[in-house]
Amino acid sequence: MDVIMAHQAGTTNAVGTSGTALTPEQLKLIKRYTSHVAFAFDQDSAGLEATFRAIELAQLAEFELQIIAIPVGKDPDECIKTDPAAWEKAVSKPISVMDFYFNYGKKLFDPETLEGKRDCFGCCFPSSSNTPRRWNRGIIYSVWPSSLKQILICYGMT
Numbered sequence: 001m002d003v004i005m006a007h008q009a010g011t012t013n014a015v016g017t018s019g020t021a022l023t024p025e026q027l028k029l030i031k032r033y034t035s036h037v038a039f040a041f042d043q044d045s046a047g048l049e050a051t052f053r054a055i056e057l058a059q060l061a062e063f064e065l066q067i068i069a070i071p072v073g074k075d076p077d078e079c080i081k082t083d084p085a086a087w088e089k090a091v092s093k094p095i096s097v098m099d100f101y102f103n104y105g106k107k108l109f110d111p112e113t114l115e116g117k118r119d120c121f122g123c124c125f126p127s128s129s130n131t132p133r134r135w136n137r138g139i140i141y142s143v144w145p146s147s148l149k150q151i152l153i154c155y156g157m158t
Contacts, residue, residue: 002040002076009080011091022054027061038094040068042075048104055097066094069103098124 003016013034017026030037039054041047051067058065071086073079080087095103105123110116 002042005077005080006040006087009084009087011087017050022050022057024057024061027057027063031061031063035062036064036066038066038068038091040070040076040090043070044074047075051100055100059097065097067097067100068094069100 003014006014015030027037037058039051039058041050041054055065055067068076068090070076070079071090072083073081076087079090101123102120105120108123109119111120
C-alpha cells in the first residue's frame with residue numbers, strides 16, 4: 001500500500017519491496033536507472049532493521065543514499081493519509097544517512113548523560129567493514145559538516 005499511496009500522492013519515482021526484504025539483485029536493477037536512492041521504510045522495529053540493512057546494501061552498491069524521515073504515522077501510507085503535505089516535505093528534503101543514525105541514537109540514549117552522549121555518538125558510526133572507501137570520503141566531505149553541528153550541540157560543545 002505504501003508505494004501505491006506514494007504514487008497517488010505524486011511521488012512518481014517510487015518502488016516497493018516485498019515486506020522489508022531488499023536484495024542486492026533489486027539494487028542492481030535500480031542501479032540501471034539511477035545511482036541515487038532514498039529509503040522510506042516503516043518506523044516500527046522491523047522497518048528500522050530493514051533500513052539498517054538497506055543502507056548497508058546500498059553502500060556496498062555505491063549508491064548516493066538518503067533517508068526519507070517519515071514525520072507522521074508509522075509508514076508512508078499512514079503519513080500520506082494523515083498529512084499529505086508532511087509527506088511531500090519529507091520527500092523533498094530527505095536526510096543523510098549520518099543524520100538518520102544520529103537521530104536514531106538520540107531516541108535510544110539520553111544525550112544528557114556522558115554514557116548517553118557516547119552511545120549516541122557511536123550510532124553515527126556503525127561498524128561495517130564492507131563500506132566502500134569512496135563512500136567514507138563522501139561522508140566526510142559532504143555530510144559531516146551538517147551532522148557535526150548536531151553532534152556538538154548534543155555534547156554541549158557549542
